Amino acid sequence: MKPVYRILFSLLWLEALACNPRIYQFTVGQAPTIGPNDSLLLSWHVKGSAALQIRDYNYPESGTDPLPDLTLLISQHDMTQSYTLHNDSVITLPLASKDWLVIRKKPDLNNNDIVRYFKLIATKHGKDSTRVIQVAARPDSVFDEVGFPTQLHGDTLVAEGLNNARRWGNNFFILSVLPDTGRAMEVSHAGITRDLHSGNPPDYSFKGTPVTGNWTIRSLLTPGERNHQQAIATGLIIHFIIKHK
């Protein structure tokens, strides 16, 4: 690098560090998958002024029906305020630059499968920095899946790995599992191994085991995959019904 560029680079970098709005920290206090009435701790630290926007959307592929109005109870420093969140609307809260809050839904009969967007906006010198955390608020019993990319071992596809505890926490367990459509699979999880066949009813062998942890999925190549390498599945996916503790 030419000296003049090096000097310019250094100056620009120092100034960038000094002047940008920055989000030092924006976290949820637990895994971002919660039950319908679980509370959630949000904390943040920004350089600049801060604001939080809250908006709900249907969980992916869970339908497009308008979401019913709900009341959110937001607590900070022994004070709790309620806010009504309407379908397709946003709650905006001005915040201190470093603080925390606890948010929970006022208990009601609504049990929708939603993704709640928390958008933190830090503003300084008219320039914004934003960060979005999505939290899934799931019904007590709901469909989901686990999957991994495949490797080919002989004529068997193997997909294995650790299901992310940071996403799921300890609040969900398996009720039943069934394979992805179209192929037989051998599934190992929590010390249990079972063969799952396409078209069979849900298998309850894994009932009560955690969603998280190690999973291994094996499946023989299908005739189509043997004949056409391009058709070999790049991942194997297990569907399951999970329950909230």
Added chain:
Amino acid sequence: MAASDIKTVILMMFENRSFDNMLGHLSFEAIQPSANGLRPPPNQPQYANFYEGGVYYPFNRPVDEQLSFDLPHEYNFVATQLIPGPNGKPAMTGFVQAYADATGSDPNIECDPLCFFSSAQVPITSFLAQTFCICDNWFCPLPTSTQPNRTVAFCGQSAIYQTKLQAIPDTGNIFKWMDDNQITWGVYHDGFTFFALYPDLWDQIFLSGKFHPYEQLATDLKNNKQPQVIIVEPSYQDAPHVGPDHPNDNHPPLAVGWGEDFLRRTYQAATINPAVWANTLMVVYYDEHGGFYDHVPPPTFDQVGTGNVAPPNPFMPPNGGSPEPIPYNTLGPRIPAILVSPWVAPRTVVHDQYDHTSVLQMLAEAFTPGQAYSDAVTQRAALGINSLSTALTAMASHAAPPPPPSDPIGFTYAVLGENIATPPDNDMGRSLEAAALQMMAQRPAEVDQQFPLLNNWKAAIDQARAQGAASNY
């Protein structure tokens, strides 16, 4: 083959979007079912991306808004995004993994790299795609980032493999080729020019008289003063900005509303003069995918011998010794590409394999028949890259070009370009800012003439940053 019928070529290259991100909706909404975009439902296994047990699928972004981060798209991240599957071909399953690696954060359930726009969210792009011709097998030439891909687009080959704070070597630039072949040309820039990053081109920028403010484009076309080849440059997010200027190049984390507005104005300019329009080809394309998911694996493509510098082993661990360069063995991911012209079949999809050098092939066919653009471009053609002329029809449509949708576009104010109190925080931004400052230092009189707003910008950043620095101590 109608390349020789094309008298005016307008090249409009945006930044950093994949085909599925911008045009995946065409098949998803059954607007253009023959386009190889996304198809409902989005949670099909062939679209799955994986990250630590989580399965992530494409999703329609609820609103067009600024993203939390730029998306990773340097060569090492692209290698993760395309990571080979069990058949050795790119599996396209690593976009979420690359995002998590680059941002250091756990990905959201609806993870930004997998988002795509609906037709309503990109009304002008969708209008042009539905009205004219789209190319759904147009790949960026290299599986890496902005600077190498733009260099291939406008030089035919690249001596760099990554984007960083650097002066880019000229490897056969299009301007010299056009000058050597008496082809008239002009660059119409809506702000600072990307070509400032090539010091060898500064004479072209300052002395050729062929770099014009964007506002002059419509006037030149209307008055038959247009050159044969027109390069339209958007206002780059990473470039210096001042006053009400706002970026419109669609580079994440920007929203795309301003880019849609810029595309509409350029289409209106391209069609303003029926006599010129009758022999015009406007190419709307992107430099690379920008880290956005695309479901089509790039084809195998041996880049050895194409004149492009190979990157180090992208999977070499840090401090793992001297990484051996490994030549790219595929093209880069698909990018959105629309051909706007009376010389394309209306409402069609062309499935031929293209990359950015397809434009250079076509220019040679149109303006220097029988004479190739360069050996590197010829080499890529021999490996299966078609000339853009394969998308052209033998007969032109005489129908008047339809007006674009006139509905207001919902703008998300581009805060990244709103304020100049803070310097850029990425390599492209630093490169462009350094080039601007270098130009001002070395060629002040010519900068006054060509980019007068840079003086306002320099004064403004000096003042704003001094105030900003003072307020921080």
